[in-house]
Amino acid sequence: MANTEPLLLKVDRLSMAFSGLLAVDDVSFNAYNKNITAIIGPNGAGKTTVFNCLTGFYRPLSGIMLLYHGEKRFDLQRMKDFRIAQKAKVARTFQNIRLFPNMSVLENLVVAQHNALMRASWFTVGGLMGFRSYKNKEKEVIELAKYWLTRTDLVEYADLPAGNLSYGAQRKLEITRAMCMEPVLLCLDEPAAGLNPAESSDLCELLLFIKENHRVGILLIEHDMSVVMGISDYIVVLDYGKKIAEGPPESIRENPAVIAAYLGEEE
Amino acid sequence: MIQRQKQNNFNKELKDALLTALITFALTVLLFGVRTVQQPGKLGIETRWSWVILSVIAAFFGRLFFVFCTGLINNKGSYFQGVADNITKIGGTVKILTTVILVLTAILLPLLPFSDRYVIDIATLVLTYIMLGWGLNIVVGLAGLLDLGYVAFYAVGSYSFALLAHYHDLSFWVCLPFAGLFAAMFGVILGFPVLRLRGDYLAIVTLGFGEIIRVILLNWYQFTGGPDGISGIPRPAFFGLEFKRIPPEGTASFHTFFSIEYSSLHRIIFLYYLILLMAFITNLFVIRLRKLPIGRAWEALREDETACRSIGINPTNTKLTAFALGAMFAGFAGSFFASRQGFISPESFTFTESAIILAIVVLGGMGSQIGVVIASIVLIGATEFFRELEEFRMLVFGALMVAIMIWKPKGLISHRAPTVRLHT
Known part of the structure; x- marks a missing residue:
């Protein structure tokens, strides 16, 4: 089923080492548009390292990561972190929430459109003079933010500092901020960590909504198996930096190598 | 009951103000109270007790007024917080x-x-x-x-x-x-x-x-x-x-x-x-x-x-x-x-x-x-x-x-x- 949509991301023989320790070892996988691809594995398997390589926070030791964006192709391994977000339109969230706590919820979302707003304000000069083009663009951005806030039920908190929100709301806001970048690839690093079951199912609904209604591929790192098995189309399993299995959820559930990695092998 | 509570509070406030006055006295007695002056052939000491008395009185009543106005003596824990909130x-x-x-x-x-x-x-x-x-x-x-x-x-x-x-x-x-x-x-x-x-x-x-x-x-x-x-x-x-x-x-x-x-x-x-x-x-x-x-x-x-x-x-x-x-x-x-x-x-x-x-x-x-x-x-x-x-x-x-x-x-x-x- 994954093949019906165009290829979005091709990771080929990716390796990353920290002073001799191979954290990611020769990992290859593909991700497709309008698909949720989950990366799972026990603690320390190198999942977050893969994300950090994809988003440019780490420079990989070897391997290529290609992002297909219509006609265009981006070599992610050669790009700087903020360029990946700006040009290749890869958005991410963090394991420990990284919002701008003293700025209001709405401001957090408006900042996500920084580059578009910068261009519209003629790199501040036009904005200082109060050009109409900037004002219109700002309105547009606020409308986009409002759309996502309504979607995530955060509209009533729009003018409060983001740091005042509850933990679950902050998690949602971080995803909302990433979506306000209008990304083609959304990387979520343990979005369900610390959420209660109700919030978890809320999150699943949101992710399915994004998948259905927006042209975006989702990469998901998650430990909560009910989330992973419930919503992902394809699963990649890592252990000690190596890929040990991949396939649709049904096949992963029964894969002996995966069971061994999670539960230990039988003597 | 409330009467006694009020009486009690007033005593507390009075004590608080007295303490402030005492601290002020300790601070000012040397800083304001005595002063060295040049006298022919030697260094003399001039006293300015009136300054000390004035500052002690000012501190006492100032404190009393302050405490009355803010009514903060009851919630001692958040004393400074209360003042801060008022300024905010x-x-x-x-x-x-x-x-x-x-x-x-x-x-x-x-x-x-x-x-x-x-x-x-x-x-x-x-x-x-x-x-x-x-x-x-x-x-x-x-x-x-x-x-x-x-x-x-x-x-x-x-x-x-x-x-x-x-x-x-x-x-x-x-x-x-x-x-x-x-x-x-x-x-x-x-x-x-x-x-x-x-x-x-x-x-x-x-x-x-x-x-x-x-x-x-x-x-x-x-x-x-x-x-x-x-x-x-x-x-x-x-x-x-x-x-x-x-x-x-x-x-x-x-x-x-x-x-x-x-x-x-x-x-x-x-x-x-x-x-x-x-x-x-x-x-x-x-x-x-x-x-x-x-x-x-x-x-x-x-x-x-x-x-x-x-x-x-x-x-x-x-x-x-x-x-x-x-x-x-x-x-x-x-x-x-x-x-x-x-x-x-x-x-x-x-x-x-x-x-x-x-x-x-x-x-x-x-x-x-x-x-x-x-x-x-x-x-x-x-x-x-x-x-x-x-x-x-x-x-x-x-x-x-x-x-x-x-x-x-x-x-x-x-x-x-x-x-x-x-x-x-």
């Missing part, structure tokens, strides 16, 4: 009124009956610091880059104007944009090496940068005049009209043009309005910038740099613009300073100046524009007005800082209004 209310709800009063006072100040040369001079000084504070607010308050060498840009602005005037005979108005430009350039020069640094490390490097500039000015004798400084810096003219008693042949002076009696006060008042205008423009600029994408990017950078990278904000450009724009305003203020004094030397640009400007921004409340105004008035104005206290002046300065930091650890105005709102 003043900052939050009456903010517009405060602003209007401040602006009106500023505009009408030279016309007020008590305004003599001295008052206007102090006001000019306070406004210079307000302008510097607003400039530094971009770097420290918005972008969150702790800059301990801000005075370097002030020096660059002053010296660019002074040197241009000295070597090329250019006037204040021609040099003003250049001074800002040079300072902004130095801001970028400083910005580049410190891009990777944050917090304490950044503070140390900027501190070093400030000293480097001062030492260069001090030692480059042939060009800057070293410790002798530069004198004879031209004064700013009012649309080409100078403020001279006897204008040079063929030109008009301010008083001859308007056919009024010559007064040396004219120039003082003109300088006052000049810095008021410059500060006002700075303020408008910074308020405007804060609501533009660049301002939001600065604030986002202060909050979390990693998150900024993840949403595509270029941290290099963002930091450099903050340094450059902050430095530019210091440059403008610097060239005003040079022009007002008529003489500058490296002495005027020591680390103490940086520290005072930073103190103004921090005490005012990081990122708050009106906070800077209040902090400048309190720190600069109050220390100038307390000049009669002589050696106790710095004591007052220190006490003020301690008091503000105890009551308002986040600065006088810590309230932050969002730059865009969804619900009005």
Whole structure:
């Protein structure tokens, strides 16, 4: 089923080492548009390292990561972190929430459109003079933010500092901020960590909504198996930096190598 | 029952006030009470018990009044918090009124009956610091880059104007944009090496940068005049009209043009309005910038740099613009300073100046524009007005800082209004 949509991301023989320790070892996988691809594995398997390589926070030791964006192709391994977000339109969230706590919820979302707003304000000069083009663009951005806030039920908190929100709301806001970048690839690093079951199912609904209604591929790192098995189309399993299995959820559930990695092998 | 409670409270308050009076006595008995004086042939002691008694009485009743007003004696735990909240209310709800009063006072100040040369001079000084504070607010308050060498840009602005005037005979108005430009350039020069640094490390490097500039000015004798400084810096003219008693042949002076009696006060008042205008423009600029994408990017950078990278904000450009724009305003203020004094030397640009400007921004409340105004008035104005206290002046300065930091650890105005709102 994954093949019906165009290829979005091709990771080929990716390796990353920290002073001799191979954290990611020769990992290859593909991700497709309008698909949720989950990366799972026990603690320390190198999942977050893969994300950090994809988003440019780490420079990989070897391997290529290609992002297909219509006609265009981006070599992610050669790009700087903020360029990946700006040009290749890869958005991410963090394991420990990284919002701008003293700025209001709405401001957090408006900042996500920084580059578009910068261009519209003629790199501040036009904005200082109060050009109409900037004002219109700002309105547009606020409308986009409002759309996502309504979607995530955060509209009533729009003018409060983001740091005042509850933990679950902050998690949602971080995803909302990433979506306000209008990304083609959304990387979520343990979005369900610390959420209660109700919030978890809320999150699943949101992710399915994004998948259905927006042209975006989702990469998901998650430990909560009910989330992973419930919503992902394809699963990649890592252990000690190596890929040990991949396939649709049904096949992963029964894969002996995966069971061994999670539960230990039988003597 | 309630009667007894009240009685009990009153006893508590009385005890509290007595304790305050006791502390005041202990503090003042030696500081105010005795004083050494020169007597023929020996050093004598003069007593001033009346001062001690007056301060003890003032402390006792002041404290009693304070405690009554705030009614805080019951919730001892949050004593300072209660006071702080009251001040916040003043900052939050009456903010517009405060602003209007401040602006009106500023505009009408030279016309007020008590305004003599001295008052206007102090006001000019306070406004210079307000302008510097607003400039530094971009770097420290918005972008969150702790800059301990801000005075370097002030020096660059002053010296660019002074040197241009000295070597090329250019006037204040021609040099003003250049001074800002040079300072902004130095801001970028400083910005580049410190891009990777944050917090304490950044503070140390900027501190070093400030000293480097001062030492260069001090030692480059042939060009800057070293410790002798530069004198004879031209004064700013009012649309080409100078403020001279006897204008040079063929030109008009301010008083001859308007056919009024010559007064040396004219120039003082003109300088006052000049810095008021410059500060006002700075303020408008910074308020405007804060609501533009660049301002939001600065604030986002202060909050979390990693998150900024993840949403595509270029941290290099963002930091450099903050340094450059902050430095530019210091440059403008610097060239005003040079022009007002008529003489500058490296002495005027020591680390103490940086520290005072930073103190103004921090005490005012990081990122708050009106906070800077209040902090400048309190720190600069109050220390100038307390000049009669002589050696106790710095004591007052220190006490003020301690008091503000105890009551308002986040600065006088810590309230932050969002730059865009969804619900009005």
